[in-house]
Amino acid sequence: MFNETVLKEIEEIKAKYPERRSALLPSLYIAQREFGWLSHEAMECVSKALNVPEAMVRGTASFYSMYKHKPVGRHVIQLCTNISCMILGAEKLVDFIGTRYEVQPGGTSPDNRFSLVIMECIGACGTAPAMLVNTDFHENLSEKRIEEILDKYK
Amino acid sequence: MITLTINEKEVTLDKPVSVLEAARQAGIKIPTLCYHEALKPFGGCRLCVVEVERMPKLQTACTLMSADGMIVKTESEVISRVRRGILEFLLINHPLDCPYCDKAGECELQDLVNKYGPTVGRYKEEKRKVPESHKDHIFARNMERCVVCTRCVRMCNDVQGASAISMMGRGNHTRMEPFSADSFNCEYCGNCLTVCPVGAILSRLYIHSFRPWQVDSEVKTICSYCGVGCSLVAQVRDDSIKRVIPEMGLGVNKGLLCSRGRFGYEFINSRERLKTPLIRKKGRLEESTWSEALNLVAEKLSEIKKTEGGSAIAGIASPRCSNEDNYIFQKFMRMACGSNNIDSVSRTGFAAAQKYFEELMGQGITANIIEGLKNSEVIFVVGGDPTSVNPILGLSIREASRRGAKIVVLGNAKGLERFKNVQVIPPVFKEADALEELLAGVSGARGVRGEKPDIDRGISALSGKYSGKSDIGGLEELKNALLDSPSTAIVFGMDLVQRADGHRAIFAVAGLTYLLEARLYLLSEKPNEQGLIDAGCVPDMLPGARPLNIHDFKTKFETAWGGAIPDKNGMTLLEIIEGAKNRDIKALYIMGENPVFNLPDGPFVKEALGSLDFLVVQDIFTTETAEFADVVLPALGWSEKAGTYTNLERRIQLQKKAVNALSGMEDWKIITEVSCKMGYKMAYSEAEDIMDEIAEVSPLYRDLSYREIGKGNCLWPYHGEPLRGEIHELPAMAESSSGNYGADFYLALEKPLFHSGTLSRRSPALMKICPEPTLKISSAAAEKLRLQEGDRVQVSTSVGSVEVAVSIDESIKDNKVLLSNNFEGKGVFSLLTYKLDPVTKAPGIEGCEVRIEKL
Numbered sequence A: 001m002f003n004e005t006v007l008k009e010i011e012e013i014k015a016k017y018p019e020r021r022s023a024l025l026p027s028l029y030i031a032q033r034e035f036g037w038l039s040h041e042a043m044e045c046v047s048k049a050l051n052v053p054e055a056m057v058r059g060t061a062s063f064y065s066m067y068k069h070k071p072v073g074r075h076v077i078q079l080c081t082n083i084s085c086m087i088l089g090a091e092k093l094v095d096f097i098g099t100r101y102e103v104q105p106g107g108t109s110p111d112n113r114f115s116l117v118i119m120e121c122i123g124a125c126g127t128a129p130a131m132l133v134n135t136d137f138h139e140n141l142s143e144k145r146i147e148e149i150l151d152k153y154k
Numbered sequence B: 001m002i003t004l005t006i007n008e009k010e011v012t013l014d015k016p017v018s019v020l021e022a023a024r025q026a027g028i029k030i031p032t033l034c035y036h037e038a039l040k041p042f043g044g045c046r047l048c049v050v051e052v053e054r055m056p057k058l059q060t061a062c063t064l065m066s067a068d069g070m071i072v073k074t075e076s077e078v079i080s081r082v083r084r085g086i087l088e089f090l091l092i093n094h095p096l097d098c099p100y101c102d103k104a105g106e107c108e109l110q111d112l113v114n115k116y117g118p119t120v121g122r123y124k125e126e127k128r129k130v131p132e133s134h135k136d137h138i139f140a141r142n143m144e145r146c147v148v149c150t151r152c153v154r155m156c157n158d159v160q161g162a163s164a165i166s167m168m169g170r171g172n173h174t175r176m177e178p179f180s181a182d183s184f185n186c187e188y189c190g191n192c193l194t195v196c197p198v199g200a201i202l203s204r205l206y207i208h209s210f211r212p213w214q215v216d217s218e219v220k221t222i223c224s225y226c227g228v229g230c231s232l233v234a235q236v237r238d239d240s241i242k243r244v245i246p247e248m249g250l251g252v253n254k255g256l257l258c259s260r261g262r263f264g265y266e267f268i269n270s271r272e273r274l275k276t277p278l279i280r281k282k283g284r285l286e287e288s289t290w291s292e293a294l295n296l297v298a299e300k301l302s303e304i305k306k307t308e309g310g311s312a313i314a315g316i317a318s319p320r321c322s323n324e325d326n327y328i329f330q331k332f333m334r335m336a337c338g339s340n341n342i343d344s345v346s347r348t349g350f351a352a353a354q355k356y357f358e359e360l361m362g363q364g365i366t367a368n369i370i371e372g373l374k375n376s377e378v379i380f381v382v383g384g385d386p387t388s389v390n391p392i393l394g395l396s397i398r399e400a401s402r403r404g405a406k407i408v409v410l411g412n413a414k415g416l417e418r419f420k421n422v423q424v425i426p427p428v429f430k431e432a433d434a435l436e437e438l439l440a441g442v443s444g445a446r447g448v449r450g451e452k453p454d455i456d457r458g459i460s461a462l463s464g465k466y467s468g469k470s471d472i473g474g475l476e477e478l479k480n481a482l483l484d485s486p487s488t489a490i491v492f493g494m495d496l497v498q499r500a501d502g503h504r505a506i507f508a509v510a511g512l513t514y515l516l517e518a519r520l521y522l523l524s525e526k527p528n529e530q531g532l533i534d535a536g537c538v539p540d541m542l543p544g545a546r547p548l549n550i551h552d553f554k555t556k557f558e559t560a561w562g563g564a565i566p567d568k569n570g571m572t573l574l575e576i577i578e579g580a581k582n583r584d585i586k587a588l589y590i591m592g593e594n595p596v597f598n599l600p601d602g603p604f605v606k607e608a609l610g611s612l613d614f615l616v617v618q619d620i621f622t623t624e625t626a627e628f629a630d631v632v633l634p635a636l637g638w639s640e641k642a643g644t645y646t647n648l649e650r651r652i653q654l655q656k657k658a659v660n661a662l663s664g665m666e667d668w669k670i671i672t673e674v675s676c677k678m679g680y681k682m683a684y685s686e687a688e689d690i691m692d693e694i695a696e697v698s699p700l701y702r703d704l705s706y707r708e709i710g711k712g713n714c715l716w717p718y719h720g721e722p723l724r725g726e727i728h729e730l731p732a733m734a735e736s737s738s739g740n741y742g743a744d745f746y747l748a749l750e751k752p753l754f755h756s757g758t759l760s761r762r763s764p765a766l767m768k769i770c771p772e773p774t775l776k777i778s779s780a781a782a783e784k785l786r787l788q789e790g791d792r793v794q795v796s797t798s799v800g801s802v803e804v805a806v807s808i809d810e811s812i813k814d815n816k817v818l819l820s821n822n823f824e825g826k827g828v829f830s831l832l833t834y835k836l837d838p839v840t841k842a843p844g845i846e847g848c849e850v851r852i853e854k855l
């Protein structure tokens, strides 16, 4: 179950909307922060805190691909492979990350350090290839740059 | 008035409806997939597209409201092309496994593709793969077949109110799933199954066992489980019921069912069914012939009547039997045996409450239409969870809540957790106080009504008692909700009747009904609790609820029945049991009832039955009670015979015969045979003849016939006249209980949704949904006792103890722990004792202080 502080946070969100269902998305983010991903337990907690049926919570959560639907590593790499990034070699970068950090698209490295998610365009076509690590933005990627960047995430 | 033109046909509507419904009214069929008459329009599948003049694009008929002057075309070359296109898209992922799918033959997708094509798809890639899920005991879920119409989810959310399933994922991967992905943690109403247009949700009860077109007959009948009396259709093949389905728009339930009605029918095929009469010989029950058994019963009863007098004989009737059975039963007891000692297990709740309410408020006070609940502004629920005792009635309360009604609850009501606005949980044994205090508060604000002097006096007497500030939290809020309401319904469950001061609770609720001019509904666990009373299976009233001690009524019946009815009022149920123990009662005839299991203080009941000289039990199973019998007679069950039932609204309905039983005889028939042998002639060739007699003698059922009942809507009092409210002196009320109620936990009776005793225990499907009893405890109790879900505990009271698993129930907020009375050897009644309510004669549950030890 959520602790008191988290419950208070959710109460505050709830107070902003006339319908408690409207507080679902922000509450799911909180649950994801607390549990690392949207586990069954996390969704159950949201359901209880909001008094919204569990199935409805899961239905809503499963619609959005940017929630974490399975456990992830300590850092999440979101690499774009859409057209601009692809032309500038994003696919090679996927392979590079795969060998260097032992993490395949959609997976997590054995040391639980990185998870790799392949993204649709993240709006950085002008400075492609680009990726997000957690919430930090990185552009003009090359194998070398990736190594420099990722070494900072332990 | 709206007039529009559809396919060149002028359609006039009295109220605005969608173009789709307008077309249906005019007999024009527009194909649909996501539309369902029981649900709100959704506009998802686009199959219902139509052309509307002066509208630029095709419109979905299910969401478009009709407007005056509209000109609509429902078929055209373009429309056909669009429909074909939509279907082609749907078939991209649909597995087309019709030969193997149980829905084939009644599948909406199959029918649509058959009509609109395409015959070949152009899509060559892989179809999506979602393995069929067989993990649930009842539902087989095949999401490859799902067409994402969301009908199931809308049914579950917006109608059933269980919200157990949802559309998961998005785009191509969208599918319906329950929260747990494997099994459904839901109410198992199966209403999602009714609305699924394809074979994506199927019932495992009949999967792969027949084809929809192989049904020999369809019998429209009613459910045998509770006092709502839902209409359903039994589909029969080879003289056995293949499945039970609802019919949209039909009956009280309008196409909805609950788990018991839909999945609980298999008990009739139970291997435990009695096959032949049994006679006790040298201490053991042995098979015998009908004539030997019937002769023995007649002989013994005659002998006891002769030596001890009729008053040494008693009978227990059954709220599971029909009006005809019960009418014959009481006539037999009164005329052949010469005894008014007739009662039923309904005395533990409905019969006790119903009678007292009528005494206070006049006959018919409880006869209100369930449908009407939906239009109430405030619904006050007290003494039980309507969604589990009478599930379909419970749905009306949920619907009212969705329409904006306030739901106020006194006590626990699990199924209304997400729907209630105010809840008050009074301390155990203080429930009647809470209700009295509420009544005093309401009368303080409203004043007396002045129409019923005795009730007014009773109410005034309470004002003094509760003048201080209330120490029950929330009562003030509850009172204000009631006072603000322009239209109130009160739904009264039987939990508070089972208190030694239950009559105080009933008086308080009657007082509230009176002051608030509310409509009163009594929850009724068994299908014919009302009919039983109306048929005269009570110790002090003749059929039509005519008091025995009013001379004119009595002589009227004596003339009709040709003989004398004993003068004195008979004994009530627990007086009969106590009488057996004291040897005032020597012989007992039990029809379709299991008092050893269904009454508190089982050991005492057993001892009492053991002291009898002669016990006859007539049933469809060898019950715990039958074990004590001298003669056991096999009866017929639901779907094996015809008979009428009177539901809790006092609607009289016909239960029809659908199959032939392998053994057994109608209850009424067995009794008439015994009666004839005892010298009181009763001869009827069919149940219908008995109804004809009832219609002649019972002032409430005048002119009633099977033909009339078959037409539907036979509501009490059918052409008859009720007794005008005659209020007599209020009986003395018990004092507020002053005992020391300091125990940590109190044991209370749970009424589970999936069970109802003897029948449900023999229904494989219901046993799969809920296989064993659990002790429901609050999360606070779990913490205090260091218990986790599924831990096994020993539950002990002063009279007994059982071992069960615990289950944590968030809806329990006080120090109650709940156990049902549905499982052999583990019924809550075996742990409780009772004290009679002096007014209603219902057993007040006592001895519920409970110890819980972890094993």
Ligand code: SF4
Pocket: B152, B155, B156, B160, B162, B163, B164, B165, B184, B186, B187, B188, B189, B190, B191, B192, B193
């Ligand atoms: S069976 Fe009833 S409660 Fe369960 S998912 Fe279907 S509609 Fe909902």
Ligand code: SF4
Pocket: B145, B146, B147, B148, B149, B150, B151, B152, B153, B176, B195, B196, B197, B198, B200, B201
């Ligand atoms: S399971 Fe059936 S009712 Fe539910 S969305 Fe799929 S096709 Fe529609």
Ligand code: SF4
Pocket: B223, B224, B225, B226, B227, B228, B229, B230, B253, B257, B258, B259, B260, B261, B262, B390, B391, B392, B393
């Ligand atoms: S609500 Fe009652 S009558 Fe209706 S299906 Fe359920 S058990 Fe049967």
Ligand code: FES
Pocket: A080, A081, A082, A083, A084, A085, A086, A120, A121, A122, A123, A124, A125, A128, A129, A130
């Ligand atoms: S294509 Fe990669 S950021 Fe737009």
Ligand code: FES
Pocket: B031, B032, B033, B034, B035, B042, B043, B044, B045, B046, B047, B048, B049, B060, B061, B062, B063
């Ligand atoms: S029936 Fe109208 S859109 Fe589905």
